[in-house]
Amino acid sequence: MDELGFPVMALAALLLLLVLALVAFGVRRFQLRRTLGTFDASLCLAPGKWEMGIGRYADKHLEWLRLFSLSPRPRRRYLRSSLELKGWRQPTEQERPKVQPGAVVAMLTYEGQDLLLAMNFEVYAGLSAWLEAGPVIGIGTWR
Structure with a gap:
């Protein structure tokens, strides 16, 4: 025994x-x-390499946390005033299996680097509103 x-x-x-x-x-x-202000999103920094995760709106940052992690800290943080929204598109055939069903791909620029976020269209509308409604620092612009 x-x-x-x-x-x-x-x-x-x-x-x-x-x-x-x-x-x-x-x-x-x-x-x-x-938590208020969180959403499912897949992030693509390198061509063809998508990571599933959770996006979170903070006061001055857009935070992205990995889905398969135990860390409560965000993996990436993007300063709100440095994010520029370029629009959205449908995922390509190669991207479709790597992102959640029904997602659109938001095209962003962060400090000169292209950034792709795949999310539901409703979440995209919220992201667009969050970026446009940033705090005003100067007259007519907040950047």
Whole structure:
């Protein structure tokens, strides 16, 4: 019985860790989605490399968190005043399997770098409004 006891205990501990990790992923996702100003979005920085995640509007930043991570901190932060919205388009045939169903691709520029965010059209409308309604610093412009 002792010969079989250690491998069974090790396997049970490994299974328990796996279950706890899955529960932690679920709790994190649930808490992020409950928070006001969050939305599902896929991010593309390099051509053809999409990452699923969650976008979050902050006061002066657009934050992007990886979907499969336990970290509560955003992976990327984009200063609101440096983001420029170029429009939206439908995903290409190559992009369609890599983004969520029914998504549109928002084309943005951040400090001279092109940035693509795939999201639902309703979320795109909210992003557009959030960018346009930025705080006014000068007369007629807020940048």
